[in-house]
Amino acid sequence: MDHIIVNESRRRFLQGAGGLALGIYLGDAFADSAPAVGGEAAAAAFEPNAFLRIGADNSVTVIAKHLEMGQGTYTGLATLVADELDADWSQVKVEAAPADVTRYKNLFMGIQGTGGSTAMANSHEQMRMAGAAARAMLVAAAAQEWKVPADGIVVSKGVLHHASSGRKASFGQLAGSAARQPVPQDVKLKDPQHFTLIGKPAVPRKDSVAKTDGSAVFTQDVRLPGMLVAVVLHPQRFGALPKSVDASKAKAVADVVEVVQFAGNGHYFSGVAVLAKNTWAARNGRDALAVEWDESKAFKLGSAEIMAQYREAAKQPGLIARKDGDVEAALAKPARLIEAEYELPYLAHAAMEPLNCVVELGDGSCRLWNGEQIHTADQGAVAALLGITPDKVSITQVYAGGSFGRRANPHADYVLEAVSIAKAARDKGIKAPVKMVWLREEDTRAGYYRPAFFHRARLALDDHGALVAWHHRIVGQSIAKGTPFEQFMMKDGIDDASVEGLNDMKYAVPNLQVELSTPDNVAVPVQWWRSVGNTHTAFVKETLVDEAAVTAGKDPLAYRRALLAGAPRELGVLELAAAKAGWGKPLKPGQAGEKRGRGIAVHSSFHSYVAQVAEVTVKADGSFKVDRVVCAVDCGLPINPDVIVAQMQGGIGYGLSAALHGAITLEGGVVQQSNFHDYVPLRIEEMPAVEVHIVPSAEKPTGVGEPGTPLIAPALVNAIAAATGKRIRTLPIGGQLGA
Amino acid sequence: MIQLDINGKSVSYDGDPGMPLLWFLRDVAGLTGTKYGCGMALCGACTVHLDGAPIRSCVTPVAAAAGKKVTTIEGVHADKVGHAVQAAWQKLDVVQCGYCQSGQIMSAAALLRSNRKPSDTDIDAAMSGNVCRCATYVRIRAAIHQAAATLATA
Numbered sequence: 001m002d003h004i005i006v007n008e009s010r011r012r013f014l015q016g017a018g019g020l021a022l023g024i025y026l027g028d029a030f031a032d033s034a035p036a037v038g039g040e041a042a043a044a045a046f047e048p049n050a051f052l053r054i055g056a057d058n059s060v061t062v063i064a065k066h067l068e069m070g071q072g073t074y075t076g077l078a079t080l081v082a083d084e085l086d087a088d089w090s091q092v093k094v095e096a097a098p099a100d101v102t103r104y105k106n107l108f109m110g111i112q113g114t115g116g117s118t119a120m121a122n123s124h125e126q127m128r129m130a131g132a133a134a135r136a137m138l139v140a141a142a143a144q145e146w147k148v149p150a151d152g153i154v155v156s157k158g159v160l161h162h163a164s165s166g167r168k169a170s171f172g173q174l175a176g177s178a179a180r181q182p183v184p185q186d187v188k189l190k191d192p193q194h195f196t197l198i199g200k201p202a203v204p205r206k207d208s209v210a211k212t213d214g215s216a217v218f219t220q221d222v223r224l225p226g227m228l229v230a231v232v233l234h235p236q237r238f239g240a241l242p243k244s245v246d247a248s249k250a251k252a253v254a255d256v257v258e259v260v261q262f263a264g265n266g267h268y269f270s271g272v273a274v275l276a277k278n279t280w281a282a283r284n285g286r287d288a289l290a291v292e293w294d295e296s297k298a299f300k301l302g303s304a305e306i307m308a309q310y311r312e313a314a315k316q317p318g319l320i321a322r323k324d325g326d327v328e329a330a331l332a333k334p335a336r337l338i339e340a341e342y343e344l345p346y347l348a349h350a351a352m353e354p355l356n357c358v359v360e361l362g363d364g365s366c367r368l369w370n371g372e373q374i375h376t377a378d379q380g381a382v383a384a385l386l387g388i389t390p391d392k393v394s395i396t397q398v399y400a401g402g403s404f405g406r407r408a409n410p411h412a413d414y415v416l417e418a419v420s421i422a423k424a425a426r427d428k429g430i431k432a433p434v435k436m437v438w439l440r441e442e443d444t445r446a447g448y449y450r451p452a453f454f455h456r457a458r459l460a461l462d463d464h465g466a467l468v469a470w471h472h473r474i475v476g477q478s479i480a481k482g483t484p485f486e487q488f489m490m491k492d493g494i495d496d497a498s499v500e501g502l503n504d505m506k507y508a509v510p511n512l513q514v515e516l517s518t519p520d521n522v523a524v525p526v527q528w529w530r531s532v533g534n535t536h537t538a539f540v541k542e543t544l545v546d547e548a549a550v551t552a553g554k555d556p557l558a559y560r561r562a563l564l565a566g567a568p569r570e571l572g573v574l575e576l577a578a579a580k581a582g583w584g585k586p587l588k589p590g591q592a593g594e595k596r597g598r599g600i601a602v603h604s605s606f607h608s609y610v611a612q613v614a615e616v617t618v619k620a621d622g623s624f625k626v627d628r629v630v631c632a633v634d635c636g637l638p639i640n641p642d643v644i645v646a647q648m649q650g651g652i653g654y655g656l657s658a659a660l661h662g663a664i665t666l667e668g669g670v671v672q673q674s675n676f677h678d679y680v681p682l683r684i685e686e687m688p689a690v691e692v693h694i695v696p697s698a699e700k701p702t703g704v705g706e707p708g709t710p711l712i713a714p715a716l717v718n719a720i721a722a723a724t725g726k727r728i729r730t731l732p733i734g735g736q737l738g739a
Numbered sequence: 740m741i742q743l744d745i746n747g748k749s750v751s752y753d754g755d756p757g758m759p760l761l762w763f764l765r766d767v768a769g770l771t772g773t774k775y776g777c778g779m780a781l782c783g784a785c786t787v788h789l790d791g792a793p794i795r796s797c798v799t800p801v802a803a804a805a806g807k808k809v810t811t812i813e814g815v816h817a818d819k820v821g822h823a824v825q826a827a828w829q830k831l832d833v834v835q836c837g838y839c840q841s842g843q844i845m846s847a848a849a850l851l852r853s854n855r856k857p858s859d860t861d862i863d864a865a866m867s868g869n870v871c872r873c874a875t876y877v878r879i880r881a882a883i884h885q886a887a888a889t890l891a892t893a
Contacts, residue, residue: 069836070834070835070836070837070873071835072835204829204832205832205834207834207837208828208829208832208833208834209829210837211834211837211840212825212828212829212833212834212837212840212844213772213812213813213816213825214770214771214772214773214811214812214813214841215772215813216837217771218774218837218838220771220774220775221765221771223769223771229766254754254755255754255755277766278758278762278766278767279762279765279766279775280755280758280759280762280766281755350872351836351838351872352774352776352782352784352836352838352839352870352871352872352873353774353776353836353838354775354776399836399837400836401774401836401837401838401839402835402836402838402872402873403836404872439778440776440777440778440779642832646832646835646875646878649874649875649877649878650835650873650874650875652874653871653873653874653875653876653877654872654873654874656874657872657874675777675778675779675781676776676777676779676781676782676870677779677781681782681870681872682874682876683867683870683876684862684863684866684867684869684871684876684879684880685863685864685867687874687876687877687880689877690877
């Protein structure tokens, strides 16, 4: 391999690969079946840029700068590179990028991280360029070797072919000489009509096999030589501190190695961790701890008090997030007035993989294994905690068993907790790597919820039923305030994530005012939750517009159509969903005593446009079932249509879970839920049939991970209203229909 | 000393007999395909087969598996039903985050072993204990029908 041009990025890569070879502890009996973390990367014959490596073995490895947490990014990134490269899909593998903001930043964020449904949107051109540049270098290498003009060389499914000379070679065969070609300064991207993978239906996910045979490695599965498992005891209330710790019984549990206290920083708990040789022993040790807590500075309000406070706050003016026309004048003499108040609860993300993080501390260095969603912020926070520079914090990104936003914590809460535990252990002479594991109960109770919100709205209709005024007040905690993201997300005291979806609504209402009040005395930890502010604003906006239509005696589809005259992409999905759902045709009646209804909602978020029509059957006892959801989505150029369909199906299920059951409640500051019996998830029997229709588009691709989530709640509540006449304004729906 | 048969391999264990089979499989035997989700038999991520029947390994002491055949996601392909289920999951790209899917596949394989042509209602009943927060339920249903069709023609 001495002919390879070793450039700087390649050397950095190889240093990283050396680290990956650190290896994994294999159980003796199952050495052949245990999954490996990373593993020795195949020798790279050709590494044209930071995103691609072609091996002499003909493998094409795409380096993914984004986290795969279920949303299909590995497949998407690989599709973009492989299409321009003209690789064969079966030769393409995906590997996680290391933490390195210089090479792997999210071009929309300026830091390395995954979120805001930006993975495809920020990188589509960058990934295509990476593939196209490599293709050009392979072609140049073949032209040189074969002594033929480059323009006579065709590349298809990983093979270069020169027709008139009959020469053929695989990528692997040409990789060595391609590496000696100059990197092209300017490459031409394909005309979309020549795409072989982008937009095509039969492009299998790259993570399907590993996730169906047990070999996929999540943080929970990382095993390192000598590694200890840490199970934690948190206080019941946010802000409480350990006063006295009796660890004698915990230390008496077999296989428990040490008990350590860790100090939070106001953004993560102060608590106690039990380190043991296995999870069960650590858990038993944790349960044997006797800890007294100092709750003098703890947060002690309950959900009811919080909501009562918000209701009062909504009687007062807030900061103005949008002001068109004069709402008070228009509301003074309405032909019809709609006044409504909404209560929306805290929501936990409740990913299937409870939060966890593996930490190995060295002298002046730290290595993490994590379902890593926000590399640069975590690197910075860990570096600050340890008093080292961020480049000394290396991160191996593994699959995340869901996240829904939670693993991108602006304060690095659970990562700092894990590092604090490892540091406390190291101070006691333990140098082994530590895997911090939150059990489901910690995952449910430790906060970082979608904030609870209160909305109050007044809508005025004129004599013709037209919506002439909309005055809206929102009260709830800011997710940006006090975080490193405050400077980007907050302006003039308004957290955009509290009002997005409402203050930027496309409905043409001549007099529109949106106000926000942000409490400063509520210390429940909050952060983004799949689709962020749209989770509550889309619900309130779309149910209110529906109510306005019904009040005006108009069809909800036609009413929206009239209000969206200047919003062609919203209109596009609205019309498509309505047509595919058979809007306007009567629903097949239910059985005796059953009422059926259809509801519609349209919303744009993260620059994607979605409309959904839900059909519901309500039984005489008030129990109900969502039978069918028809969804239309416009996300620009569709990269992986089947992944888009999957994200709409999943987004609908995630949103429906919250709409039906989701609520975190507090009593005296103590979170009342702990596991799936009281933070109830959607189960298969509640999942409706889902039809997804994708709008063909040549616009720039936009995200699909989040935009499918916020519409099902309003579509369902509108369907329930159509069936029963009852307007639901408090979520979750739970037993509000009597069942 | 407890003797276990895991995916056809004989394993002996002399630790805490009350340790849930889940943690034995993951932390002692190194078979990490079986997942922890709740620890209370509420989510099904830890589902394995004990003498062919689906059980929640998070609430099953390792001692209860003594002398019985334990099949995990790593071994389910050896059986034609398990293999058909995995193939259907891959064909329809069921997975998203993937964390619950080992348990889903083990429950689906157990269903198809006792019911070769399940209806949607049968599927809902058999799979109700397996939570998927990514809500891949539409494809889980479709993949079970797909596996049933494969097995019917095999």
